[in-house]
Amino acid sequence: DVKVTQSSRYLVKRTGEKVFLECVQDMDHENMFWYRQDPGLGLRLIYFSYDVKMKEKGDIPEGYSVSREKKERFSLILESASTNQTSMYLCASSLGVEVSPLHFGNGTRLTVT
C-alpha cells in the first residue's frame, strides 16, 4: 500500500519565518504534488514535480517554492510566512502516467500568527 508521510500534523509559525513542509512517499512514484485546502475553496494546486529536480507551478504558487532533490521527497517552502498562508497543506504522489490516481498524505495544518 502506498504511504505518503508528511512530517508534521500541526505546525504553528510566526509571520516572517521560513517554513519547511516535508513529504516522503515510499512507492517510487514519479509525480509529487502540494495542495492547500481551505474551507469553501477546495483543493488548490501550489506546485508539482514530475521528476527529480523538476518542478512546475500550479494555480497558486505565489509565496511558495519547492525542492525535490530525491525522488521520494518533496519539500514545500514558505520563504516568509504570512497569515494568509494559514491552511491545511496536503502532499500527494502518483505514478508517472496520466491516468494514475493521487495518493495523499494526512496533511499538515499550518497556523501562521
Added chain:
Amino acid sequence: GQQVMQIPQYQHVQEGEDFTTYCNSSTTLSNIQWYKQRPGGHPVFLIQLVKSGEVKKQKRLTFQFGEAKKNSSLHITATQTTDVGTYFCAGRTGAGSYQLTFGKGTKLSVIP
C-alpha cells in the same frame, strides 16, 4: 485556466435517501477522478472515468462521465451514515497533463 465547478456545495439527507453531486468543466477533460474525504481525513481515490459516456458502479455508488467529457456525476443510492464526508471530482485536460483540477467538493451529511 481550466475550471471545474461542483454542485451542490452542501447536501443534508435522511439516511436511506439518495444523493447526487455534479461536476462541470469549462474544457473537455481527458479523464475525471472522484475522491472522498472523511471528516478529519485526507482525500481518498474512489474511481476514474476515461471514456465518453462511461458509467461505473461501486456497490451503491454510480459514476457517470458525460458524452462530451465535460461533466460527471456521482450518485449514491440509499445513503448510510458511513457515506458522510466531502466528495471531490478532479479533472485532467489534454494528453500528457499531470495536473488535476479539483472541484470545490460537496459535503454530505447523513441524518440517521
